[in-house]
Amino acid sequence: MATEKMNDALKQGVADLARSLARKDFTSVELTSAYLDRINRHNPDLNAYVTVTGEQALAQAAAADKARAGGTALPYAGIPFAHKDIFCTSGVRTACGSRMLDNFISPYDATVVEKMNKAGMVMLGKTNMDEFAMGSSTETSWYGPTLNPWNRALVPGGSSGGSASAVAAHLCPAATATDTGGSIRQPASFCGLTGIKPTYGRVSRWGMIAFASSLDQAGVLTRSAEDAAILMQMMSGFDPKDSTSVDLPVPDYLATLDQPLKGLRIGLPKQHFAQGLNPEVEKQIRAALTEFEKQGATLKEISLDNSHLSVSAYYVIAPAEASANLSRYDGVRFGYRCDKPADLEDMYKRSRAEGFGAEVKRRIMVGTYALSAGYYDAYYIKAQKVRRLIKDDFERAFREVDVIMGPTSPHTAFPLGSKTKDPVTMYLEDIYTIAVNLAGLPGLSVPAGMVNGLPVGLQIVGRDFSEAQLLNLAHRFQQATDWHTRTPGVEGSN
Amino acid sequence: MALELKDIENIAHLARLQLSPAEKSEALSSIANILAMIDQMQAVDTTGVEPLAHGFDASQRLRDDVVTETSQRELLLKLAPSTDQGLFLVPKVLE
Secondary structure, three states, X not given: OHHHHHHHHOOOOHHHHHHHHHOOOOOHHHHHHHHHHHHHHHHHHHOOEEEEOHHHHHHHHHHHHHHHHOOOOOOOOOOEEXXXXXXXXXXXXXXXXXXHHOOOEOOOOOHHHHHHHHOOOEEEEEEOOOHHHOOOOOOOOOOOOOOEOOEOOXXXXXOOHHHHHHHHOOOOOEEEEEEOOOOOHHHHHHHOOEEEEOOOOOEOOOOEOOOOOOOOEEEEEEOOHHHHHHHHHHHEOOOOOOOOOOOOOOOOOOOOOOOOOOOOEEEEEHHHHOOOOOHHHHHHHHHHHHHHHXXXXXXXXXXXXXXXXXXXXXXXXXXXXXXXXXXXXXXXXXXXXXXXXXXXXXXXXXXXXXXXOHHHHHHHHHHHHHHOOOOHHHHHHHHHHHHHHHHHHHHHHOOOOOEEEEEOOOOOOOEOOOOOOOXXXXXXXXXXXXXXXXXXXXXXXXXXXXXXXXXXXXXXXXXXXXXXXXXHHHHHHHHHOOHHHOOOOOOOOO | OOOOHHHHHHHHHHOOOOOOHHHHHXXXXXXXXXXXXXXXXXXXXXXXXXXXXXXXXXXXXXXXXXXXXXXXXXXXXXXXXXXXXXXXOOOOOOO
8 A cells, every 4th residue: 555655656746746745645755765766676777877865865855754744844845856967966976977077076066956955855866967968868978878768778868868767767756957959858858758948047057067158058857847847946046156147037937837828929940840850750740739729829930041050060169168168177186087197297188088988088179179279260260150140040030939849859769879989970969959059048848749659859949038938838738738648667657 | 171190189188188099090080070060160151240159148247356265175175186285286297
């Protein structure tokens, strides 16, 4: 009986868990224990978590139960979740998928971590990711690849693949994630989840290990838009410690979830429905779009003329910023240091050569090249000019339409190892998502169909700071469809 | 502007990365492919276009020049691979 009750609890999302805990259907300690047990059984196989913080989680859960008994609990206190291992967590290893940081116990909490702690949320552990978030498959991690619970021969997407796999396999009800070129939306698409990358500056980057600082943004992976709204409310807001944080009030995301869609103008970029898009995926996306039409929205073809250049511009700007950000890993103050360095230069070169994996080194070199004397104008400045053109395309589009929709990815999840040989093939994975980061806009992926038993994601892109609208559209879609309730059937989750 | 092995060696040195001969030749071919993909953007005319460094053209906000951090010397030194008397240790620089 008790087991059955907890099996039901493990299927609940954040919103349902808040109600269940408030009703005292079960305690946070019971819930947390059930999750830890489930992680114990399935994580060795999926490799979604790289660190499980059981003891700390049970202590946080006990504190939440005590607060609830005393009538002082905050609404989401005691709800378990996971952090991507890119967020610094005080006293807990924060490795960012890298051997470089394998021994790094963070001395402080990221702002996002602090906010979730204050809300009384219970951290179950840290999830696997591509090394320094550089990848689209979670295969570049020092800790080995994460598997897709829908089919273990496939990747979960990346770089937030550990978070996506964990949420999809019900190893947590929700997880934090980050997105520099598609790292929240593409795993959401591959694992059948709701994933939101907010507007650049909406969520503090303080304590979030930097990859490409003008593009990185934190968000969440959940099993519903409502859950994403709850967590975005918790994470968002101005932070004086992040100099790129935007000082704007955070709207009440839950309050507008049910707003009707009548009169909504949806733009469909013709470039996102062109050659390269799997025809079965296209069919599912077109069918999903008719759902919005049924609710009173109109569809209009638009053009993002320079979208074909977004991957090119991104692979100058992101590696350039990465080469600067990753210069801090020098084997002196923290992180990996090579054995018996002959001299200072040998220490730098071997510590970095041994501490970083192949993809990270490749991007550091591309960035170093793009920024080096003689090439700076031809690559870095040129890419920034193209970035302006891409941003202008969106601005032009948003004069005619309210939101932009299309596939999140050209296909469903691909086999492990199938794209690791050729970096360019892997880079083209983010063809529909990358321009959104260059323009700083918010984007969301919502489950919108299935092809051969694998989830398909619909991407919704909005104007600056339109997170409330994106969550509203995703929620309305989820009220009318059941794609987001499909589960991969990992024992006990369906 | 074909990339050569000596360019890879130069980049690796600038980035302070030691590469084995096998890694150098792998880097040469993969980076050449990446640059070929990047070079697609050279075809677009950007005369008169202002470079965009940040999604909203925002500039860095400045804070008042006052001390906000507390000293955490002990805690932070504990993270270092090698320290002595409150200092980070590195291999000998001067003979």
